[in-house]
Amino acid sequence: MHHRRLFIGLLVAVSCALPMLANAQSADVIRVVTDSTFPPFEFFKDGKRTGFDIELMETLGKIMGKKIEWTDIDFKGLIPGLISKRFDAAASAIYITDERRKVVDLTDPYYPGGLVMVVKSSDASIQKADDMKGKKVAVQVGTKSVNYLKDYYPQIQRVEVEKNQEMFNLVEIGRADAAVTGKPAALEYVKVRPTLKVIAKPVSVELYGFAVRKDMPELTLALNAALQKSKLDGSYDKLVKKWLDSSAR
Structure with missing residues (x-):
């Protein structure tokens, strides 16, 4: 009995110490x-x-x-x-x-960042945010772009995608008229995609x-x-x- 009590006592001591070790x-x-x-x-x-x-x-x-x-x-x-x-x-x-x-x-x-529009290099129809009204615009699910367009541009047809890359692909193949995303990422992407351009006038300024x-x-x-x-x-x-x-x- 004595040994059993000692064994149980050790088990309790070890089980109590484990969370403490994990936390440590x-x-x-x-x-x-x-x-x-x-x-x-x-x-x-x-x-x-x-x-x-x-x-x-x-x-x-x-x-x-x-x-x-x-x-x-x-x-x-x-x-x-x-x-x-x-x-x-x-x-x-x-x-x-x-x-x-x-x-x-x-x-x-x-x-400091901000939302910008990415469009086809040959597209002259979108120069400012208001020009997106009535058009298809690709945005990434869960990002600020989704709610921003919902709140301020309800007339836009949002095309919501899972990945950042998909937004640009949709613009390139003509399934979206524009993509809205963060400025640094947009500028980085168009460096290697001459078919796309960033519209200089920002959609919004963010942090x-x-x-x-x-x-x-x-x-x-x-x-x-x-x-x-x-x-x-x-x-x-x-x-x-x-x-x-x-x-x-």
Whole structure:
């Protein structure tokens, strides 16, 4: 009996220690989710995840003394993934919106962006946002573009796709008259697609932020502090120059 009690006592002690060990291990890890299909912010090159968001989050992790653990899913699943606590933060060219603030926390803005139109190079019929009325416009599910067009341009026929790449493909083959997406990504894409062009006049001006679980306010504060430090030590400017200066012009 004595041995059995001792054995049970050990089992209880071990089972109590396991969650503590798991927490101790995960305390140094930030689980970050992204959709790596959006160059120059996040994409795969030679089988490796890279881009401005990826390198900036890794830089912030180093400043905070934390390891970044990456997961890739479709953009529309990023916010639900934070709400369900599968992930701690999302880094995926996410625009700061009041709607998103209701369900997740957002860091200080880390880059100014905006929505632009991508059309065929030969198309002169679309020069400004109002010209999209009555036309077919491709947008990526779960992005700011969807609700922005719903709210401000209800006359547009939205063609909603899963992936960023699909939007441009639809414009190229004539199944959509335009695609609406973030400016840096649009400029990056048309560099290698001479059949497409970006309309200079923006549809809207937005700010990018990292999304964080609502129940982790300390992580939001730590990311903001690390972001501030990266701007002071020059590492932030180095990444902007590397990834965004050429596409932002």
